[in-house]
Amino acid sequence: MKPGDWITIGFAALFGACIGSFLNVCIWRLPRPGLSISSPRRSHCPSCGAALDWFDNIPILSWILLGARCRSCRLPISARYPLIEALTALLIAILAHQYLPAEAMRWREFLVLSALTASLIVASAIDIDLRVIPDEITLPGMMALPVIAFLVPGLHTQPGDPSVHRLAAALEEALSGWGLKPRPDWPEWQAYGLAAAAAILGGALGLQGYRLYRRKVHPQLPNRIRDGLLAGPLFAAASGVSAMLAFDPAWVHSPSCENYLATIIGMGAGAGLILGVGIFGKLIFRKEAMGFGDVKLMGLLGGFAGWKGVLGGFAIACLLGSLVGIWRLWRYRTRYLWFGPFLSLGCLLIILFPGPLKAVLDWYMSWFR
Numbered sequence: 001m002k003p004g005d006w007i008t009i010g011f012a013a014l015f016g017a018c019i020g021s022f023l024n025v026c027i028w029r030l031p032r033p034g035l036s037i038s039s040p041r042r043s044h045c046p047s048c049g050a051a052l053d054w055f056d057n058i059p060i061l062s063w064i065l066l067g068a069r070c071r072s073c074r075l076p077i078s079a080r081y082p083l084i085e086a087l088t089a090l091l092i093a094i095l096a097h098q099y100l101p102a103e104a105m106r107w108r109e110f111l112v113l114s115a116l117t118a119s120l121i122v123a124s125a126i127d128i129d130l131r132v133i134p135d136e137i138t139l140p141g142m143m144a145l146p147v148i149a150f151l152v153p154g155l156h157t158q159p160g161d162p163s164v165h166r167l168a169a170a171l172e173e174a175l176s177g178w179g180l181k182p183r184p185d186w187p188e189w190q191a192y193g194l195a196a197a198a199a200i201l202g203g204a205l206g207l208q209g210y211r212l213y214r215r216k217v218h219p220q221l222p223n224r225i226r227d228g229l230l231a232g233p234l235f236a237a238a239s240g241v242s243a244m245l246a247f248d249p250a251w252v253h254s255p256s257c258e259n260y261l262a263t264i265i266g267m268g269a270g271a272g273l274i275l276g277v278g279i280f281g282k283l284i285f286r287k288e289a290m291g292f293g294d295v296k297l298m299g300l301l302g303g304f305a306g307w308k309g310v311l312g313g314f315a316i317a318c319l320l321g322s323l324v325g326i327w328r329l330w331r332y333r334t335r336y337l338w339f340g341p342f343l344s345l346g347c348l349l350i351i352l353f354p355g356p357l358k359a360v361l362d363w364y365m366s367w368f369r
């Protein structure tokens with residue numbers, strides 16, 4: 001660690017606290033019809049409705065200076081506001097520590113993971129408040145992920161995952177075996193034609209997948225524009241990959257493409273795991289064990305953590321969830337427990353600290369040998 005790195009981390013923490021302040025607004029407004037992120041412009045006291053001045057809106061500090069009370073109505077302000085701000089500051093500072101050291105700046109990874117962290121904080125708080133994980137967060141995230149996977153190939157914590165590497169090799173072999181590879185003696189138009197055909201086919205498959213998903217999960221998605229925004233990136237990614245693979249099957253081994261594969265497999269693993277647990281739980285306990293919001297959330301998390309990471313994150317979530325569940329049963333006599341925050345925390349821990357967690361897991365596994 002150089003002195004400059006501490007300055008970066010300090011700025012990241014300040015930046016994180018301001019983002020946290022914005023997240024508080026999102027947590028309050030996103031699930032409430034009639035309110036939007038941009039209007040009303042200024043924040044209001046939830047008790048008396050008084051508009052807040054800028055000096056009463058400084059992250060963490062204002063809450064302390066005001067003595068946790070509203071300036072006009074003197075009613076208490078929840079400690080959750082500064083807690084969310086402090087949590088966001090902490091997590092973004094950790095991300096800056098991992099991804100922004102002076103000798104190896106990784107800005108793209110830092111920004112993408114900061115956006116993920118912010119989304120998880122909002123989704124978790126709304127899950128705790130209202131027992132729903134908002135689609136506004138999970139769906140656009142899942143649709144944008146395949147594109148992000150291409151643009152930020154260093155995103156995966158295990159870039160050299162041998163399972164992904166083997167899958168890529170099998171894919172390359174299959175594509176070459178089908179004679180899809182343009183041969184050197186082909187005229188140019190034929191090679192481009194093949195790529196274009198693959199692009200159309202891949203895009204159509206992507207769109208069809210989206211339509212299937214929408215019919216099953218969201219029979220009445222209200223907004224056509226949102227529909228287009230969600231399906232568009234998927235279409236572009238699917239058709240782009242198909243075209244590139246038709247040009248050169250060996251391209252499947254490029255960092256971008258392997259990252260893309262790892263992302264898609266991780267998304268499937270995360271969503272499939274919760275879906276499986278949900279079906280299993282329903283058969284055994286005759287009761288809804290997992291919500292569909294959890295399935296979508298884990299799809300998103302799996303895309304970031306990879307299939308191994310998402311399994312590890314799920315294990316951590318179960319462990320932490322049962323501890324908190326027992327405490328809540330004892331303290332509040334309630335059996336209900338939101339699972340989204342634990343899934344988010346488990347996977348985020350895997351993404352932030354892959355090294356130490358792997359060491360713990362290896363140590364644990366060594367007992368079985």
Ligand SMILES: [Zn+2]
Pocket residue numbers: 045046047048049050070071072073074075
């Ligand atoms: Zn007030």
